[in-house]
Every structure is written in structure tokens, then in C-alpha cells.
Amino acid sequence: MPDNPYLPYPVRIQQIITETEDRNLKTFKLGFLNKDDEEQFKYIPGQFCELSMAGKGEIPIGIASSPTEKGFLLFTVNKTGVATKYLHNMDEGGIIGVRGPLGNWFPWKEMEGKNVLVIGGGFAFTTLRSSIVYMLHPENRNRFRDITLVYGARSPGLLLYRKELAEWEKRNDIHVHITVDATDDPDWPYNVGFVPAVTEQKIKTSENSYALVCGPPIMIKFTQPVLEKVGFEPERIIMSLEMRMKCGIGICGRCNIGDKYVCKDGPVFSLAQLNELPKEY
Amino acid sequence: MSDKVIKKEELPNVLKILKETYEVFVPVKEKGFYRFKVLEDENKVDLNFTNTRLSPKSLLFPQSERMFEYSLDEADEDAYVIKEPPKDYAPTVVVGMRPCDAKALRLVDVNFVNPEFKDPWWARRLESLTLIGLGCKEPCSTCFCTSVNCGPFNEEGLDVLLFDLGKNYMARAITEKGAQLLKLAGVSEDATSDLNKQAEESKAKAEKQIISHVPTDKLKEKKAIDLFDASFWDEVAFACLNCGTCTFLCPTCWCFDIQDEVNKKKGDRIRNWDSCMFPLFTLHASGHNPRSEKVQRVRQRFMHKLKYYLDKYDNGVACVGCGRCVNYCPVNIDIREVFKLMNET
Numbered sequence A: 001m002p003d004n005p006y007l008p009y010p011v012r013i014q015q016i017i018t019e020t021e022d023r024n025l026k027t028f029k030l031g032f033l034n035k036d037d038e039e040q041f042k043y044i045p046g047q048f049c050e051l052s053m054a055g056k057g058e059i060p061i062g063i064a065s066s067p068t069e070k071g072f073l074l075f076t077v078n079k080t081g082v083a084t085k086y087l088h089n090m091d092e093g094g095i096i097g098v099r100g101p102l103g104n105w106f107p108w109k110e111m112e113g114k115n116v117l118v119i120g121g122g123f124a125f126t127t128l129r130s131s132i133v134y135m136l137h138p139e140n141r142n143r144f145r146d147i148t149l150v151y152g153a154r155s156p157g158l159l160l161y162r163k164e165l166a167e168w169e170k171r172n173d174i175h176v177h178i179t180v181d182a183t184d185d186p187d188w189p190y191n192v193g194f195v196p197a198v199t200e201q202k203i204k205t206s207e208n209s210y211a212l213v214c215g216p217p218i219m220i221k222f223t224q225p226v227l228e229k230v231g232f233e234p235e236r237i238i239m240s241l242e243m244r245m246k247c248g249i250g251i252c253g254r255c256n257i258g259d260k261y262v263c264k265d266g267p268v269f270s271l272a273q274l275n276e277l278p279k280e281y
Numbered sequence B: 001m002s003d004k005v006i007k008k009e010e011l012p013n014v015l016k017i018l019k020e021t022y023e024v025f026v027p028v029k030e031k032g033f034y035r036f037k038v039l040e041d042e043n044k045v046d047l048n049f050t051n052t053r054l055s056p057k058s059l060l061f062p063q064s065e066r067m068f069e070y071s072l073d074e075a076d077e078d079a080y081v082i083k084e085p086p087k088d089y090a091p092t093v094v095v096g097m098r099p100c101d102a103k104a105l106r107l108v109d110v111n112f113v114n115p116e117f118k119d120p121w122w123a124r125r126l127e128s129l130t131l132i133g134l135g136c137k138e139p140c141s142t143c144f145c146t147s148v149n150c151g152p153f154n155e156e157g158l159d160v161l162l163f164d165l166g167k168n169y170m171a172r173a174i175t176e177k178g179a180q181l182l183k184l185a186g187v188s189e190d191a192t193s194d195l196n197k198q199a200e201e202s203k204a205k206a207e208k209q210i211i212s213h214v215p216t217d218k219l220k221e222k223k224a225i226d227l228f229d230a231s232f233w234d235e236v237a238f239a240c241l242n243c244g245t246c247t248f249l250c251p252t253c254w255c256f257d258i259q260d261e262v263n264k265k266k267g268d269r270i271r272n273w274d275s276c277m278f279p280l281f282t283l284h285a286s287g288h289n290p291r292s293e294k295v296q297r298v299r300q301r302f303m304h305k306l307k308y309y310l311d312k313y314d315n316g317v318a319c320v321g322c323g324r325c326v327n328y329c330p331v332n333i334d335i336r337e338v339f340k341l342m343n344e345t
């Protein structure tokens, strides 16, 4: 980070990829304007950044690229309010800022030598993409045992990173279970059903495993008991939280749950940690 | 450095010398209330005040502060690149800060300057400040500083402490910075042992005059989650209007918002004081709000001050007992009662 932790690095939008058929999700590929900034910027899957649009403000967005991908950063943004709408209307070549990397990350050290189950729902799949790309990289793949992915969206057109999903599906070093809530496509080759149900069907053991779970609150609520039933301990169910944020560095006081600042002490927490905190998120 | 004397009639002279090197702030009465303002006429300085209505936190952490600036003009080479504007950190002296407000700065400092991140504006201003405190000879009935690791003559956070002893002030240098300042201002006459004795008496008397006490001894051992789920919050919050006065006046409230403001082709990124009392504070873009209810917001304020802060920093509670929130709450919500509920229930 620069000396001033509020000062963003200038970046250029290299490419914009429309991810979903409703056009509400776009992935922004960003390149640093200054080589030095790029070298200083070292991140770990699970972290996020503040994307900074001059005139519109800053928004916290998970880093969707993996540190094993060099020369750019990826962020996948859902169009909701003022800043995200503005970003969606920008063109390739435009200048924005990136502040970070911020927050903690998934417990990579602890997960070494373990099976990793990744469960994602909807567009909360961004840092999970980062994690999968990271684990599948030849340098890292041996550090983990079985990798299993359960990923669902409401319909096929709302799945993120569809090309990559299809590629992962073909590999033999990751088990991929893609699902949609419903589809009228008779040739849909994957599962139909909610993420918790598909998880229950496919995941039979928690032995030597960690689960990374990101998705809408309703998905998390119903997935948790499924995981507990197959024996996942709360210490090994890992989640990433969202709170409204401003500073991203634990100073502005906005994003606390109990005595934790989600921006700095999180966004990644184990279920065991969350059980100790007030239910105020 | 031994304690010094400043004769009251010499104070204007001392201030005049300080004015040559420093920007000097003093309490000034305006529309019935005191607040810290830049010293204009050293002959009109009036230190006969109880305390300022607004806490002096704004001297380090302005209510509204420009963080960055940028151009939105495509013709500019650095259009859209966010930059730090130059700022002035002239050496500044505050005269007459109350010990509770000085201690509050220490409590807030652990937030703005922590092992991972340093807020550059807070840190630079704190470095440029020298604080001359004024002990509280006549504390008021809502002060409860002595219950929260502070007191009417508490020295923590101050560089110099003044004792008002009738015709004289006794000046005690607390830090090297304070000693240097006294030297520069030509304050060199040692206090007599008699004056020293008077100062100690004045201090003991003031401490005795503090009649409000709050219990804090069990706060640490209680579990945050139990206090969070306690049954008294509805009652505490019942009358609250969520007006935010308490957080606005409190010397230990530091939450802020960041907003971009654009005027034609120039923009500024600005931070403004914010308040956990407002529903927008935690509203997500999706419409979800973890603190949509008033009672949740009131609980947050007290839990932050009396429990989360205590647990997070092991630095006591985030309240110095100044009584501002007690005095100015339009519906008489009284933090002293909440201390009791949280500590005793």
C-alpha cells in the first residue's frame, strides 16, 4: 500500500466482459498505470479492493483474479446503485482507481494437505473463482488434495465464468457440480436444484476437509445444516461476509460485527468465529 | 522540569509570544456556548468556562475534510487520477483543553494509528499539536471522569497542565514538548512549595466534588454476546430520536463517511463525520440493513463504547465521562444508567 492507505492506485480498464444474460454482471480486467504499483500489489485469494471512481466514490469488490494470473486484476461487479451503475457504463480504456488489497483471506496454510470443498451461489462467486484458479495452478495443485466445486445460479444464463466452468468440468483434478434452480433448456447437461440440495446429494464426507461457502444469505442458511450433517466442524466452514464499507482499513467504524471490523478482521470468518459474534450482519 | 508559575496578568503576554510561533486555539464564548477558535485578541481570553459544548476532536479530525482532489477534464493529462492536495500542518497550541478531552484523543488515537494502518491526516495533526490543559477546579454534576480512568486533573494526553490558583496559574510540564513550549514562552519562575500545596489541595477538592460514579468492574469479564442479547435494550432505546447529537458531541466518537463531490470538471473526495445512530450508516445497496431498527443502533453505540472497544484494544472503555451526551440528549438518555445496566445485569 502507498503511505497514504486511502490513496488508490490508478488503473486502466483493459477489457469489459458481460457475464450474465441479464447484463447485470460484468467483469472488469484492470491494468496498473504504473509498473511500481503493480509490483507492490501482492494479494491472496479471499481479499478485496476498493474500486475508486473519481466523482462517484468507492465500492468494496472481491478480487476475482488469482495471484497466479499476472499483469491484470479481475473484478466482477453486479449493477445495483450509484457507483456500480457508473462503472457498468464505462468504456474500455477508462481510468479508475484500485485501493488494496484489503482484508484477510481464505485459510490457505491450514487447508494445505486437505480436501477443499468450494460452494458458491449466484454472483458471490468472485473470490471463489480466484481460489479455484489459484489451487489448480501447477505450482499449487499438489498442496491440496481433492477439490470439489458446487456452484449454482437461478438459471444457466446467470452463471458466472461459464467458459471456465466448462473447462474445469473436463479436468480430472477437480470435481465440478454445476446446478441451476430451474431451466427450460432440455439439453442442460448439469444439475437442476438448489445449492443446498445438490450439496446434500454429492457431498458424503467431511473427512480431512474444509468448506469455503459464499452466496446469498438464504443459500448459506440452508447449506450450513447440510455441512454439519456430514460432519464439518464449525472451524472448517469458512465464509466471506459483506457489510457496507467506506475506508476498508478498520478506521471509519462502519462495518463492525461486535468487536470485529469486517473490512480488516474479515471478510473471511469461520463459522466457529461467527458463532461467537452478535448476529448483526 | 519543576512546576512553574504564570501570573494571571501575564497570561496575555505568554499567549502573544506563543502566537509568533504557533497557531493558538482558545475557548471562545459564542451564542452562549464555548468552542475552540483561533486566538485573536490575547487580552480577551476567558478561561472561566466549564467545558466547550463541541468536543475539541475537530481540531484533529475536522467535521468535513478534503482527502483528495482530481480532474474530470479529459483534456488534462492526469484526468481521473486521484491525488493528495498539499496541506498545512503548522505547529498549533490549544490552550485550556480539559483533561477528559485530552484523554479522549488518546483513546481515539489507537483507532486512527494502529499497527497495520496509519491515518495520515490525524497522525500529522497530532504531531503538530501541543496541548495546554486546564484542570477542572469546579467539575459539574454530570461529570463522571473519575470512574473511567480519568479525572479533573488527569495528565494523560496533555503536554502542559495548568492549575487555576486564584491570582496565578501553576504550569506543570508533562512532556518534553510541553517543557520546550514553556521555555519558549518565557515561563521560567518556579512554583513555590506553597503554590504546589495549593494545587494538590485544589485537585483533591475537585476529585471529591465529582458526585457521579459509574461501575465498570464487570464489563471486561462479561461476554459481548450476552450483553448484546440482554433484555434492557428496548427500554434504553425507547425514547431515542436517533438525532445523533450524542455521537456528534462525544470526544471519543470517530465514525466517518467518505463522499465524492464534483463541481464542473473538478472533484474532491471528502470525509465527513457520520453517526451509527442513522439508519443509512449500515444500509447495503441490496436494501438489506443489519441495523434497520432504532434499538439496534442505540445498542451499537453503547456496546461499542463500553464493550467492543474495551475488548478490542484493552485500553479501558471509550468514554471519558465528560457528560456531554448526558447534558445534550433531548430525551435524557443517560449513559451512566447504561453503565449500571451493562455492568450489573
Ligand SMILES: Cc1cc2nc3c(=O)[nH]c(=O)nc-3n(C[C@H](O)[C@H](O)[C@H](O)COP(=O)(O)OP(=O)(O)OC[C@H]3O[C@@H](n4cnc5c(N)ncnc54)[C@H](O)[C@@H]3O)c2cc1C
Pocket: A048, A057, A058, A059, A060, A061, A062, A063, A076, A077, A078, A079, A080, A081, A082, A083, A084, A085, A123, A126, A127, A241, A242, A243, A244, A245, A246, A267, B283, B284, B285, B286
Ligand atoms: C468484502 C466485500 C466484497 C464484495 N464483493 C463484491 C463483488 O465481488 N461483486 C459485487 O458486485 N459486489 C460486491 N460487494 C458488494 C458491493 O460492494 C456493493 O454492491 C456496492 O458497494 C454497491 O455500491 P453502489 O454505489 O452501486 O450502491 P449504492 O447503494 O448507491 O451505495 C452507495 C455506497 O454505499 C456503500 N455500499 C452500499 N452497499 C454496500 C455493500 N453491500 N457492501 C459494501 N458497501 C456498500 C458503498 O460505499 C457505495 O458506494 C462486496 C461487498 C463487500 C463488503
Ligand code: SF4
Pocket: B239, B240, B241, B242, B243, B244, B245, B246, B247, B277, B328, B329, B330, B331, B332, B333
Ligand atoms: S442524543 Fe439522545 S435522542 Fe439523540 S441519538 Fe443520542 S441518545 Fe438518541
Ligand code: SF4
Pocket: B246, B249, B250, B251, B252, B253, B305, B318, B319, B320, B321, B322, B323, B324, B325, B326, B335
Ligand atoms: S460522557 Fe458521553 S459524550 Fe462524554 S465521552 Fe462518555 S459517551 Fe462521550
Ligand code: FES
Pocket: A244, A245, A246, A247, A248, A249, A250, A251, A252, A253, A254, A255, A256, A261, A262, A263, A264
Ligand atoms: S469500512 Fe471502515 S471500518 Fe470497515
